[in-house]
Amino acid sequence: MISLLLVVLVATAFSQGATNDESQVWNLEKAYWEYVKANDLDKYRALWHENFLGWPFVNSAPVRKDHITDWISMNTSKDIKLESYSIEEVAIQITDDIAVTQYRIKNELG
Numbered sequence: 001m002i003s004l005l006l007v008v009l010v011a012t013a014f015s016q017g018a019t020n021d022e023s024q025v026w027n028l029e030k031a032y033w034e035y036v037k038a039n040d041l042d043k044y045r046a047l048w049h050e051n052f053l054g055w056p057f058v059n060s061a062p063v064r065k066d067h068i069t070d071w072i073s074m075n076t077s078k079d080i081k082l083e084s085y086s087i088e089e090v091a092i093q094i095t096d097d098i099a100v101t102q103y104r105i106k107n108e109l110g
Helices: 002-038 041-048 070-077
Strands: 084-093 098-109
Touching: 002 041, 002 084, 002 098, 041 070
Parallel strands: none
Antiparallel strands: 084 098
C-alpha cells in the first residue's frame, strides 16, 4: 500500500511539473504575439535563441536572429499593425529542453 502511494505521489509530481512547463511555454507564445501587437521589437527579438535560423513566411530565404523582426517592421512601415488576436492552443509536445506548440491564431490587422 505504501509503495503504491509513493508511485502515485511521484507520478503526480511529474505531471504537475509537465503542466508547469507547458504553461510557461504557452506564456512565451502569448508574449510573442503581445510583443508583435505592441511593436516591441527588442522584447520580441529577446525571445529568440542567439543561433536562431528560420524561414519566416514573408522572407524569400532563411534568416538569422538579426532579421527576425523584419516582417514586423515591413508591416508597420505600411501602417499595418496587429490590432487584436486570439490563440487556440491545439497541442504541445515537450521533449527534454525542446518544446513544440501547435495553435491556431485569429487576428485583426489595422
